[in-house]
Amino acid sequence: MPLPRPFDGFVEYPKRVSPTCLIHFDRNRYSVPASFANRPVSVRVYPERIVVAAEGQVICEHGRVFARAQEHDDRLRLAALPSGHSARAWSFA
Secondary structure (H helix, E strand, O other), X not given: OOOOOOOOOOEEEEEEOOXXXXXXXXXXXXXXXHHHOOOEEEEEEXXXXXXXXXXXXXEEXXXXXXXXXXXXXXXXXXXXOOOOOOHHHHXXX
């Protein structure tokens, strides 16, 4: 008899990625790949991490930040910005 799949305990929230490629959760900001700007995603919240999924695929994952007003940023997001936009204008740090 095969073992049952382990329980994958998370809380899921529908979100929309901002034009600056960020999602907001629990008063913090987490980066998302630039190709998902202005699109709906699913945010899966685990005790230790945040997983962002879209179109049936996991698109990024971040360690969960419990302090408030923090930005958990992936610098690759800044490299993928549309031409004509400066990274300085898109960063909140």
